[in-house]
Amino acid sequence: MSASLAPECNEVKERYDSCFLKWYSEKYLRGKGKTDECSALFNDYKHCLTNALKERGIDKMLEDAREDHKENDAANMRRGCGTKSDYQSGQQHWHGVRGFTRLKM
Numbered sequence: 001m002s003a004s005l006a007p008e009c010n011e012v013k014e015r016y017d018s019c020f021l022k023w024y025s026e027k028y029l030r031g032k033g034k035t036d037e038c039s040a041l042f043n044d045y046k047h048c049l050t051n052a053l054k055e056r057g058i059d060k061m062l063e064d065a066r067e068d069h070k071e072n073d074a075a076n077m078r079r080g081c082g083t084k085s086d087y088q089s090g091q092q093h094w095h096g097v098r099g100f101t102r103l104k105m
Contacts, residue, residue: 001014004045004048005052006052006053008048008052009045009048009049009052012044012048013048015044015045016038016041016042019038019041020036023036023037023038
């Protein structure tokens, strides 16, 4: 598992990572886990990280970057990952959950 962006959140992140990996591998992948049992730990980590970003002034930089790129994000959301016509014309090939990939011509 990797360290948190904020060292003071490492312990909380490690607890969440351990919980999530156990739930994902032992329950979700076997069709037994319908809900994420680790959401409370995730919220604890998110709270810790949010506070650390605020203390360092990074939260404002993130807000500014998101605002600056809002138009690009909206355009990319409209575009999607491929269209039915792209697939039918042979320009893309469907790979199930991995999505579309370009075919080599």
